[in-house]
Every structure is written in structure tokens, then in C-alpha cells.
Amino acid sequence: MTMVEQSQGLHEDAVDLGGRGSVSDYIALLKPRVMSLVVFTAAVGLVMAPGNQHPFLSFISILCIAIGGGASGALNMWWDADIDAVMSRTKKRPIPAGKITRAEAFAFGMVLSFGSVLTLGLVANWFAAALLAFTIFFYVVIYTMWLKRSTPQNIVIGGAAGALPPMVGWAAVTGDVSLVSIALFMITFTWTPPHFWALALVKNGDYQDAGVPMLPVVAGETATRHQIVLYSLLLLPVGMSPYLLGFATEVFGVGSAVLGLIFLGYAVRVWRIREGEPAKKAAMSLFKFSLFYLMLIFAGLLAENVMGLV
Amino acid sequence: MSKQKAVLSDEQVKARRGRSVALAVTLAVLVAMFYVITIVKLGPGIMDRPM
Known part of the structure; x- marks a missing residue:
């Protein structure tokens, strides 16, 4: 939100209105490097799956999985902004750098999550969409909000979220899970x-x-x-x-x-x-x-x- | 109740313009994408519906 009306009497600095984020800051929220791994592994699952899916629908399915993965990244940054600000590897991320507010990152992540899951359901099938929704849920809620701060086994269990994309790619074609x-x-x-x-x-x-x-x-x-x-x-x-x-x-x-x-x-x-x-x-x-x-x-x-x- | 408008800095105006263009492009791509998805999914059956 960039042009808002504030009630008179409130201190101007009381609320961070945001609106400073550029397009590249929003792209950074999607963790593009992680996204490239998601795209690649999901594409392999999709190509290996038996069945005939129209190439355009396959392309959109991969796009949905990529956007879903990116949305998880944005929601991860929304929740972990305090940790990111302390660590040298992450302190330049858009939220700790002050370019995007937590509220903006949350809204961005949620819109992309719902958009990618619903589109995958319409384009491929609802089983694949449910699996993508589970992947996002697992990464954001189970890993980011719960395991990451509570157990040294965080990345062992949380790794499941990063491992699911090929299964989603496979399910986009077949509608099931296989060996x-x-x-x-x-x-x-x-x-x-x-x-x-x-x-x-x-x-x-x-x-x-x-x-x-x-x-x-x-x-x-x-x-x-x-x-x-x-x-x-x-x-x-x-x-x-x-x-x-x-x-x-x-x-x-x-x-x-x-x-x-x-x-x-x-x-x-x-x-x-x-x-x-x-x-x-x-x-x-x-x-x-x-x-x-x-x-x-x-x-x-x-x-x-x-x-x-x- | 009287209201006060927040004044945008040059940086915010520039960032907003960029975001607006990106949103417009995204919406246009989504429209084209769903159009093609409809054609691909329904195929020739797109014309075969009860009137």
C-alpha cells in the first residue's frame, strides 16, 4: 500500500506503510535459486510419468509448482525475518533490508500459494494440487514455524518439503503416487x-x-x-x-x-x-x-x- | 474526522510504477494463459455444448 490516508493524531512512524519494494525485491522473496531446483526436479517427475499430457498443460503445471515453491519461500521470509536479520547469509533479504514489510511478504506469499494450487487443480488434477498445497503447508508451517526453531532434526524432517516437487510433477500427469x-x-x-x-x-x-x-x-x-x-x-x-x-x-x-x-x-x-x-x-x-x-x-x-x- | 495523506518519496513512486507494470503484464499473461488452457482442455468440444 503506497497512498493511504492516516488518521490525524497518529505518529507518522507508528505504521510502516511499505511500498518501497521493487519488482526485483519481490522476485528475491521467491528464492529464485531454490525455485530453479524445484522446477528442475518437478520437470523430471513430470517427464518420467506415464501418460499423455498436452505440452502446454505440462508447462503450466511446472509453472504452478515453481510459483508454489516461490510462495513457500516468501512465507518463510515473512516468518523468519527476525532470524534473517541476524545471519550474514540472509540479512540482505528484502524484509531485513527494509525494502518489503512483513505484511507485504505475507500477502504476496498467500496470493501466490492459493493461485498456484487452484491453477494446478484446474490445469492438471486436484490430487496434484492437494500435494502442492501440502508441500507449501509442510515447508511453511511444519518446517519454518515449528521444526526450524525447536529441533536439530529440523532439516531432516523439513527436507520432505524440498523433496516433494518431483512427486507433484508426477502426480500432475498420473493423478497418483507410485514407487x-x-x-x-x-x-x-x-x-x-x-x-x-x-x-x-x-x-x-x-x-x-x-x-x-x-x-x-x-x-x-x-x-x-x-x-x-x-x-x-x-x-x-x-x-x-x-x-x-x-x-x-x-x-x-x-x-x-x-x-x-x-x-x-x-x-x-x-x-x-x-x-x-x-x-x-x-x-x-x-x-x-x-x-x-x-x-x-x-x-x-x-x-x-x-x-x-x- | 480530518485525514492526512502520506507523501510518497521518489523512490516509492518509482517502485510503485515498476510494480504496476509487472502486475499489468502478469494479468495479461494470466488472461492469455487461461484462454489457451481452455482451448487445450476442451479441444474441439468447446463448440459442442447445449445452447
């Missing part, structure tokens, strides 16, 4: 803890200052390193599951095994190097490789399906 879509879910779900804990090791001070009970803050860095290795071990077979379950070729099987072993190698390096700057570098290397890993796994599945190899 394949559950396998796609499990890949991102298992990948999330070592990915985030690697970052948490680097940004431990930030999380401590903000009072967020991330695993390194609560259980210590050593326990976090053990957990990273354990989850990386688990990720090896889970990453290969598309091949093991018979919906990817041997090439994918070998490729995912190699990628999983490299991932495990980076995790072991994080476990071994525990002091000073080299330890932070090792954690940052794992964090960067984890992004590369997920992208390649899903790109491999996408390529095999587009080329008709499976």
Missing part, C-alpha cells in the same frame, strides 16, 4: 541433511547468533560430521534406486554409483579435516558438490527418458 515418484522423493530427502549440514558447519556462528538449533549448534561439529557420513552412505544406494528398481539404465546405475562414491569421499574429507580454515573449505566443497550431484542425478534421469532409453 518411481517415491524413489525420486527419497533421493532429495536423503540428500538434504548432508547438503545443509555442510553449510551449517561453515555458517555455525551465524546459526548460533540467531539461536537456530542446527545440529552443529546443539550436538556439536563432531556429531554433525558423523551424521554427514552416515547420510552420505545412505545416499549411495538411494541415488542408485532408479536403476535398482528398474526404471533407469545400467549407464545411470554406474554413473549414480560413481557420483555417490565421490559424494561419500567429500563427506569423509569433512569428517577427517576438523580444524580451522581447511575444515571450512572441506565442508564448503561438500556443499558445492552436493548441488552438482543432485543436478546430475536428475539430469541423467531426464536424459534417459527424453531419449527413450527406458
